[in-house]
Structures are given as C-alpha cells and as structure tokens.
Amino acid sequence: MVAAAGDRIGLPHGGGGVETEELILYIRRFFRKWAPENGGGVDLLDDGAFLPYGDKYLVFTIDTYTVKPVFFPGGDIGVLAAAGTLNDLAVMGARPIGFMDTLLIEEGFPRKSLEKIIESMAGIVNEAGAALLGGDIKVMPRGGVDEIAVTGFGVGVADRLLRKDGARIGDLVIVTGPVGDHGAVVLAHQLGFETSLRSDARYIGPAIEAAMNAGEIHAAKDPTRGGLAMALNEIAEASGVTIIVWGDKVPVREETRGIADIAGVDPLALASEGQAVIVAKRGDAEKVLSALHAAGYTEAAVIGEVVEEKMFPVLLETGVGGLRILEKPSGEIVPRIC
C-alpha cells in the first residue's frame, strides 16, 4: 500500500516556504504558551524570540544546518551554522553575546574535516564577539546521518528590537548586496556543473549596525531559505502592507542568474547567507545606503518601496513596466541548501 503524499513528510516541509510555514503553524497548536512573560516567542513567527533584559532585550534563535556539500566554494557548514544563527540575531537588532552548537556526526567522519568546520564556525563567532556557551556532540552509526548536521543557537542583546512587522507605508527597501549566491553555488554543485561563484556566507552584523546608526530602520531580514521572495513576503504580511520590488534594481550576479535559469528557478527564491533586506524610513534611506557603501557593502541598493496593502503582499515591477505577483516559494527549491 502506498501512502498518500500528505501522510509523509516531504522535502518541501523543510524548504522554508509555504509548506514549512504550515507545518510550524500546526506544531505550534500543541503548545500551551507561545511567548514568555513580557516577551515574544513562536507567536511572532520571526527569526528569533525575545525577553526584556533591563531596559534592553535578549534575543534568542536556533537553526539546524544540513548543507550538502559540507564544504562548498566560499565556506562550509561551520561558517553557515555560525553566520546563519548570528545573522538571525543581527536582523532583530541584536549584538550577539553567546553561541551554542550541537554536532550530529556520522561515525567515521574525518577528524580533520571536523576540525576545519569548528575553525570556520569559531572564526565567525569570534568575529561577532560572542562567547561559546556550551554545546553537545552526538555520533550516529554509519548511515544514521549523512556526514554531519550542525545546530546553532544564538543569544544577543538589542537596545531596540527590529521586528518583521515594522515596515510602514512609504518606507524604502534596501538590500545589502547581490542575492542568491549561496543558493546558486549549492545548486550548481548538486547539478554537477562548474562555476566560479562563491557562497556569500558571512556575518552581516556590521551592515545592520551601520544602517541603524545612519537612520531609522523599521525592519530587517536575512533572505536565506526561500530567498528574497520569502523574506519580502514575510515582512509585508506581518506588517500588513504591500512591497513593490523594482526588478531591475535588485542586484543579482550574472553567474547566479545563469545557474538559476538553467535550473529553472527564480533567483529571487535562492538563498543568500550573507545579505540583509533592510526596510528604512524613506527620508533616511539615502543616508543608510551611503553608510552601507562606506561600511564596505558597495553593491547595496534601494530595491523597492512599501505601499498600502493591495491584493498581494509583494509585487515585482518588471523591466518593461509590467507588474507580477512575487509569491512565497513552495516545493523544495534546493534540498539541503542550508
């Protein structure tokens, strides 16, 4: 007897798109409390949770990383686990203070590879100024897990909390640089073709800090699984607004676009692991952009604007003056992308 697809967990449930969202909403119902006292939890459906901490906030986040290949051009699963985790804190306005990891390793995994991964992970954690708080190591017999999976937890302190529901009508939308590079690199490897492209995986705290110091920021998000398309949809939905994206302003590398075209996916649905989407007050956007350029994010660009809620959360203005719906990605775009 073959079970119906709905009876089984499929790759799309972990793809970070609509199926993941539905499963999270389902899971949430079993839990009595969705937020700590005076704080925010799974009620927010945001990158992290928060607790009041004196006159500041503590922000928490957790993610598991399963990227394949474990070592990819521009990084490895260690960089990804640390950057992905600490970036989730950064986009909520928090400066990371602590990091924890759990390693799920297949028996027989080379010790040298593990050491390289740890070194990469520590490099990012050290750069962000966070402390290693603790962790866990589990080893599964051969076949129990394919090489290695890493879980990252991060805690940070925010003077002011950025939330995805903060976008306001009139705001401008900025991206810190070309999108989709990480997704394209992993996709190219999985499809077995050569590319000179490197993953963008890095800690983006300095970008958020530069932006927050330069002007009034209303929301930020790192466009990982589901790419820019998912990130903008989440911000627009949570904020009750519509975002108009100017297609020709969105920075996408030639190679990334090429790989996306061959694979038949939208580059705007491909994961970035070292970029941020920043929603700024319109009058401050120029200052924020200059600050990003000065901080080394030379390809940062204004890519759209926040307007009043229309029929759809995100609309993409195409080069020829057309307008199309930029939907939340669904299905499994690239398995084991992060």
Add this chain to the structure above:
Amino acid sequence: MVAAAGDRIGLPHGGGGVETEELILYIRRFFRKWAPENGGGVDLLDDGAFLPYGDKYLVFTIDTYTVKPVFFPGGDIGVLAAAGTLNDLAVMGARPIGFMDTLLIEEGFPRKSLEKIIESMAGIVNEAGAALLGGDIKVMPRGGVDEIAVTGFGVGVADRLLRKDGARIGDLVIVTGPVGDHGAVVLAHQLGFETSLRSDARYIGPAIEAAMNAGEIHAAKDPTRGGLAMALNEIAEASGVTIIVWGDKVPVREETRGIADIAGVDPLALASEGQAVIVAKRGDAEKVLSALHAAGYTEAAVIGEVVEEKMFPVLLETGVGGLRILEKPSGEIVPRIC
C-alpha cells in the same frame, strides 16, 4: 589505505564519557570567549550556561537527541528531547520559561509519527510551564538521516544557581529513584530481547524544587549519558572532592540489573532520563529525603557521602566492605541512547 582510528570520529566521541569530554576541550580552544560578561559558558563544562538577570539568573542549555528506536517503552524522542533539555535547567536550579526545538527529519517519515512526537514533546513543555519560543524544520532526502533527530534548547530562571562544583566535604548524596532504566530499555531493544521495563524519561523539576525547598542543596545533576558513574565523577572533579558511593544503597531495578549483566555493562553507567543526583548539606539530608518521598519520589535514597579529595574522584563501597574506583565510562556503551 585505512586511516588510524584517531583520524576518524567514532561512536565514543558521542558517548558522553571521556572521549566526548576530550573532544569538547579540543573544540573549545578555537573560541576566543568562553563565557558572557558576568556569566558562565563553556568554561563551566556544566549542563548549562548562565547570565545574570536582575537579581536572578537566566540558564541556557542545548542538546541533540538521536535515540533509536524513536518510540520506546515509556516514551519517545519527543519526551526525551523535552525532558532531557528541561532537566538540564532544573539541575542548575532553574524553572524553565522557554523551549525551542529543531527537527531534522528524513523524507518520507510518517506525518502521524511526527505528530505523536510533537504531542509528547509539548506535553512535557506544557507540564514544566515553559513557552515555545521558536524552532526550525529541516528535511533531508532519504538516507540523509535515519528517521528523525531532535535538538532541544531551554532557557530558565534561577533564584539561586546550582553548579556541579558546589559539593562540600560532609555532604550527603541523594538519588531520586532507580537509575539506568532508560539505558536498559534502549539497550534491550537494540539487543533484540523482551523486557517489561519502561524508560524513566520525565521532567524532574518538581524533585529539584521539593529538595531546594526542604534543605540546603549544593549541587545536582541528571545522570544521562554515562549514567550515575559519569554524573558523580563530574561533580567530584569539579568540586575537588571525593564521593564515596554505598553500592548496596543505590536503587537499581532487578530488570535493569539483569539487562546490564547480559550486556556486560555496569548499570551505574546506564543513562537515566528522569532521575536526579542531589548533593545536600548533611544536616538537611533527612528533610530533603522526606520531601522527595512526599513529592512522589518514593524510591529516593541517600547513596553516599562527600569526603576530602583522595586519589580518585569516586569510590564505590561494595557489599562485602571492599572499595573500588568508579571510573568515568569510556567507549560507546549504548549507541543512540538519547
């Protein structure tokens, strides 16, 4: 060419004994900071980390669970992930306020099984009064992971911090009930024989709370991987004392002892997932024991005492008046025990 064993990660690295400890000490060196400001992190090598929180402490912990079978007599991986995580908070004196989980699921895993696991997990989290703060879901293609692995993160608030270095000469050592049941159940299943034994997996916060309300508690620990042997060694080493264990006072069920005997392992090295070791001031031990009995931990017993540091951290007094060293377990006693 066959690599030397040292070049590869082996099951013992995840066994929670000396090899795990060594690997953690190695990994730690790559990180510049080992503790947050005014707090404790991987410098403690304890069950959790902490941060000052007003006049209290926030305690954090993370663990990944890989138990096989996923459903076992007395529980499942969901119970284990929630109880294991929240128990690590409880033994540091903290009341859980938040929980996060990440699910690493194999494509094709039955949805009904996942729902059962979530229901179990939520049951424990709800019982402990914690909120679901967030989480992550990743799905790996078939063969990427064997069924499911779950990571649990917990945060709690402690009025007074219990640390494993708190045991003092003269203290008495109490255990909340029979040890090794979880390890024995999983071991029996893996060896393929029948047993009426059930895992002890449960939340032990009420035991710690009852003990702390009844008397002066100096340290506590949940004897999971590595069992009572590892837990007592860790407390003794961290506290710079020796613990004498009275072998005939340690509660071990007949079935557990039988399974351990057949498998040729020491029941004191088998994991419990619903018991705690509590080190109490000698004068208060009787009150603490009564409070535990009254709270339903009817098999709680005083099992030993803390003496000045001798040659070895833990010495086991055998029935016939002999004394032997109770060492930290090494090797992989039971793979995928938790």
